[in-house]
Amino acid sequence: MKRRVVVTGMGAVTPLGNSVRDTWEGICAGRSGVGDITKFDTTGFDTKIAAELKNFDPLSFVNKKELRRYDDFIIYSLASADMAIADSSLRIAGDWADRAGVIIGSAIGGLATIENQKEILMRAGPGRVSPFTIPAALANLSAGHVSIRFGAKGPINCTVTACASGTNAIGDAMRIIAQGYADIMIAGGVDAAITPLSVACFNAMRALSVRNSEPQRASRPFDRDRDGFVMGEGCGLVVLEELSFARARGARIYAEVSGYGMTSDAFHMAAPPPGHEGAARCMQAALGDAGMAPGDIDYINAHGTSTPLNDQYEIEAIRTVFGESAKNLAISSTKSMTGHLLGGAGGVEAILTVKALEEGILPPTVNLDNSDVGSDLDLVPHRARPQGIGAALSNTFGFGGVNAVLVFRKYGE
Amino acid sequence: MTLTEKVIDIIVEQLEVTREECVPEAAFIDDLGADSLDLVELIMEMEENFGIQIADDELEKIRTIQDVIDFLSSKGVT
Numbered sequence: 349m350k351r352r353v354v355v356t357g358m359g360a361v362t363p364l365g366n367s368v369r370d371t372w373e374g375i376c377a378g379r380s381g382v383g384d385i386t387k388f389d390t391t392g393f394d395t396k397i398a399a400e401l402k403n404f405d406p407l408s409f410v411n412k413k414e415l416r417r418y419d420d421f422i423i424y425s426l427a428s429a430d431m432a433i434a435d436s437s438l439r440i441a442g443d444w445a446d447r448a449g450v451i452i453g454s455a456i457g458g459l460a461t462i463e464n465q466k467e468i469l470m471r472a473g474p475g476r477v478s479p480f481t482i483p484a485a486l487a488n489l490s491a492g493h494v495s496i497r498f499g500a501k502g503p504i505n506c507t508v509t510a511c512a513s514g515t516n517a518i519g520d521a522m523r524i525i526a527q528g529y530a531d532i533m534i535a536g537g538v539d540a541a542i543t544p545l546s547v548a549c550f551n552a553m554r555a556l557s558v559r560n561s562e563p564q565r566a567s568r569p570f571d572r573d574r575d576g577f578v579m580g581e582g583c584g585l586v587v588l589e590e591l592s593f594a595r596a597r598g599a600r601i602y603a604e605v606s607g608y609g610m611t612s613d614a615f616h617m618a619a620p621p622p623g624h625e626g627a628a629r630c631m632q633a634a635l636g637d638a639g640m641a642p643g644d645i646d647y648i649n650a651h652g653t654s655t656p657l658n659d660q661y662e663i664e665a666i667r668t669v670f671g672e673s674a675k676n677l678a679i680s681s682t683k684s685m686t687g688h689l690l691g692g693a694g695g696v697e698a699i700l701t702v703k704a705l706e707e708g709i710l711p712p713t714v715n716l717d718n719s720d721v722g723s724d725l726d727l728v729p730h731r732a733r734p735q736g737i738g739a740a741l742s743n744t745f746g747f748g749g750v751n752a753v754l755v756f757r758k759y760g761e
Numbered sequence: 762m763t764l765t766e767k768v769i770d771i772i773v774e775q776l777e778v779t780r781e782e783c784v785p786e787a788a789f790i791d792d793l794g795a796d797s798l799d800l801v802e803l804i805m806e807m808e809e810n811f812g813i814q815i816a817d818d819e820l821e822k823i824r825t826i827q828d829v830i831d832f833l834s835s836k837g838v839t
Binding site for chain 2: 411412413475476478479480483
């Protein structure tokens, strides 16, 4: 008998706000977190816009020594974990510390640290690079530092699957609990990759929007005039618990993680195949894992990156899975407001999906002036909408043909 | 500013400790909460500030604040 897994805490820092509450408020208001890049001088860059954190005070979460030594992706993870654990009212105690683990996915880890230290290496030689570079750069150090801070001695991992990293982290963590290897897992995703090298390289692939004159209208999933994604940064973490463990301690239960699908396109290093059959199989796998049918799903938080191919093919995949009943679904992309947090997307979007279930409010797809994926679908255009829902999917797909889908269900009983 | 004061300034900044804790006999690892990586970075900062090089075998002998001051004086730093 598979153990059931529920969400008992959530924490996030995103371009819409430095907490789940502020982020959700921005989502419900249809606000955009996109603006001019302030982290570096964008002279000569094709893309000059991104979704950065605003007014984030790292010293609320780390001391000055740590601030110098931890890449931003580690600091964002510690901040989110602090908030998620506080939200769950959980204290990881000595005798069952090995039943609590951490999986935090990141597409690229401490890229800014690597870029900075490379500059020092070239300018001042090998004797001048920081001894803290490696621990600041390795992607698994966000999980490492979170496990240190909370004394979590159970399973630890970092899922590195590009834009699906956060979803794979939560799904793998769910399976670890379901199969009995842990009772608690802190899980989600993070990235802090708005750097000169990263923006230049994504521009070289022609992957980013260049709508620099209208930053807040640049991320426009499913819209006819979309021209690429807008890079974001941030972290979203959830606390997952085995159901009877959560009930025994009187935890507040947000929702159940009832299914997880993982598939590979085996097609191209960055582009999905027409119809995105791998994504269709992934949604089917997730539903099968949950023991649910397509008709049980009310809402899909889409991957919806605002790139020409993903958005078109994702909708085709949804139609493949849901057939005629696709018209009864609400589908929206919150990347229209947050931008694309890369590894952080799966973590933050899981949280937004859980909030939608909890509060009965559907996040909108903003900037959807002219949908070109079919006028028969409910893409929740422009404005959030109060609507009670019972179950939802969160889709994320990454470079390398990786697909990951989670099923969340309202916990009512 | 004396050499001692300059050294303590750097230690306070790097290790996030107070001036009061920085007595000459204070040991970096045992008293000031530094780990091996902190020590490497601290020494790099000293090298940068005083324009000298500290070899690894000389680094092994440095355990306390006084050890650093003695070492710098022996290299002619004031």
